[in-house]
Each structure stands twice: as C-alpha cells, then as structure tokens.
Amino acid sequence: NRRIVLAERPKGEPTDSTLKLESTDIPSPTDGQMLLRTEFLSLDPYMRGRMSDAPSYAPPVAVGEVVESKREDFDKGDWVLSFNGWQDYALSDGSGVTALGRHPKHPSWALGIMGIPGFTAWAGLTQIGTPKEGETLVVAAATGPVGTTVGQIGKLMGCRVVGVAGGAEKCAYAVDTLGFDACIDHKSDDFAEQLKAATPDGIDIYFENVGGKVLDAVVPLLNIGARVPVCGLVSQYNATSLPDGPDRMNWLMGQILRKQLTVRGFIIFNDFVHLYPEFAKAMSSWIEAGKIHYREEIIDGLENAPRALIGLLKGENFGKRVIRVGNT
Ligand code: NDP
CATH class of the missing domain: 3.90.180.10 (Medium-chain alcohol dehydrogenases, catalytic domain)
Known part of the structure; x- marks a missing residue:
C-alpha cells in the first residue's frame, strides 16, 4: 500500500x-x-x-x-x-x-464537473453572482474546472463572458471551444488595458478565483451594484508575505462602498451543500444536451x-x- x-x-x-x-x-x-x-x-x-x-x-x-x-x-x-x-x-x-x-x-x-469544482462554479455564480441577461461576467483561471463551468453557465444565462487565463493556447480554447466572448492572457504586459477594451460596458460580476494583479485590474472596471463571489485566490496560496507597494485596503473598501458592491466569500461545503441535487439535475441535463464542455x-x-x-x-x-x- x-x-x-x-x-x-x-x-x-x-x-x-x-x-x-x-x-x-x-x-x-x-x-x-x-x-x-x-x-x-x-x-x-x-x-x-x-x-x-x-x-x-x-x-x-x-x-x-x-x-x-x-x-x-x-x-x-x-x-x-x-x-x-x-x-x-x-x-x-x-x-x-x-x-x-x-x-x-x-x-x-x-x-x-459533477463534483466539487462544477458545484462550486454553479453555486457561486447563481447564488452570489446572480447573473442577468446582457450583463458582463469576468472569470479568471478560465480554463480550469471551476472557471470553464462558470463561464459556460454564464453564457447559458445570456451574459457577455470574458475569461482570464495564462497563455494564448488557453485563451484560444476559452473562445473557440467554450464559446466565451473574449479571453485575456494575464501574462501580457498590457493585460489591464486589454481587459478594459474587452469589457466596454464595465463588469457586473467578477467570479474571483485568483486575486493578485487580475483583481487589481478588475476592481476599477466594476459597475455600480456589481457582485463578486470570492471563491479562491490561487495567486496568493504560495505567498509568504503581503505584496509590495502601498497598502490599498482603504482604496478597496472605498470602491466597495461607492460602487455598492456585493463581495461575498463562500466555502462550498458550508454554504450551499443543500443545493447539490438542484445543481446535479441542471448540470446533467446541460451535459446531456451537449451544452457544457469538460476537459x-x-x-x-x-x-x-x-x-x-x-x-x-x-x-x-x-x-x-x-x-x-x-x-x-
Ligand atoms: P484550476 O485548475 O483553475 O487551477 C488553478 C489555476 O489558477 C491555474 O491553472 C492557473 O491558470 C491559475 N493561476 C495560478 N497562478 C495564477 C496567478 N498568479 N495569476 C492568475 N492565475 C493564476 O483550479 P480550480 O478550477 O480547481 O479552482 C479554481 C479556484 O476555485 C481556486 O482558487 C480554488 O481554490 C477555488 N475553489 C474554491 C472552493 C470554495 O468552496 N470556495 C471550492 C473549490 C475550488 P492560468 O494558467 O490560466 O493562469
């Protein structure tokens, strides 16, 4: 053994x-x-x-x-x-x-797709993100199991979906195979400008998977009343100290206040476990209908x-x- x-x-x-x-x-x-x-x-x-x-x-x-x-x-x-x-x-x-x-x-x-990542994506998006037709949804780690699911459900709910991923190959997959409207490479030098250009109507939902410089670029683009399901912060998991530079905590709180943002963290096991049957039913029927790709x-x-x-x-x-x- x-x-x-x-x-x-x-x-x-x-x-x-x-x-x-x-x-x-x-x-x-x-x-x-x-x-x-x-x-x-x-x-x-x-x-x-x-x-x-x-x-x-x-x-x-x-x-x-x-x-x-x-x-x-x-x-x-x-x-x-x-x-x-x-x-x-x-x-x-x-x-x-x-x-x-x-x-x-x-x-x-x-x-x-039928387990924790798929359920996390569905619950965070539908329960906290509350997408409405025509809204703009941004999701990072866009080609991972959570991100792909968030973006594809967002499309099914009528959102404009912009992914953020590392590298041209992942970004091409998000657009060509998953059907996202755009996907921006966070390793590009002009990442923040590209994200702004891809979200001409601002951002209504930011599904937070990574934190770091992706979050930095997203916050100024958030619309009044935007929702931010805080699912994970991968860019920080290996960090041993706070990032360099000025403390932006109060700036961020100011944004939350002035834009009346909903920023809510969740742990799938604690917050939404009772919704698993509803998720499983919806996801099974989407998969059966060929509406969700899973890699x-x-x-x-x-x-x-x-x-x-x-x-x-x-x-x-x-x-x-x-x-x-x-x-x-
Ligand atoms: P992924 O397979 O998407 O793996 C993590 C991805 O994060 C990497 O592939 C990479 O994608 C991206 N990444 C790593 N470092 C950075 C960085 N510095 N900046 C930007 N992106 C980075 O993971 P999952 O889909 O399984 O999980 C996504 C998130 O959901 C995680 O934060 C995880 O902790 C969280 N989670 C939370 C749960 C909850 O209950 N709250 C439950 C399950 C998951 P790329 O190459 O595209 O940058």
Missing part, C-alpha cells in the same frame, strides 16, 4: 521534499468497515492550504472501488466518492462516502501526484487535473 504523506511544511512554493512516498501493509476491514481501492485522486489548489499549519477547509477527495466489505450498505464492486487520502487502499466506516453505482460511465467526473488532464501514477500538484499551482494544468492511481 503506497501512500504520500507530508514530510515538511513548505515555506512558499512546495518542493520535491514537501511530500514523500512511503509503504505500509494493506489494512483489513473489521465489522462495519470496508476496504477501498483508490482509482482516481483529485488535485485541487486548496491542497496547498492543507500543507500549512493553519485551518483548511477540505480533506482530499478520491474515487475508488470497494474491494472488500463488512458493511450492509456497500458491496464489493461498488464505486464510491470518498475522502481516502493519497494512498492505494483505505479503510472506511462509510462516513462521508457517496455511492457512484456499480459501473459509472465517467467515474472521475465525480471529482470535476480532464489525467496523469498516471500515484508517485506523480506531488509534482502534478506543484505544477497546478503554477498554471501548468490545462483542465481538471486527476491522478489515475494505477495500483496493483
């Missing part, structure tokens, strides 16, 4: 010595337990927070198969969504486990998970990054 554990808490960016691979015996279930074999692991930006000595909001999520069961409610061969840790096998007493049936068509989608980046081998997470935090992923564990 291979497993990956934290070797040391990172300062700034995680490195090759942050996580280590070790081996243990495969455990045996006792009454009331079952043994799960991990098939797919989700890699998510929030995992950087779990490596710090500070509160974090979610355990790692995985899709696996029941290989032995001493429980009434699950049988050998059932697929489940669970909180396994980064390891080949895990014991479970059933808590926090969601049944995925015996032969799920796309088991890994439970980690992406996965599957990386083989549990041993490759640490490097894949380090790269995710730097934008090396193109789509939802999933590890196919490949255990024997």
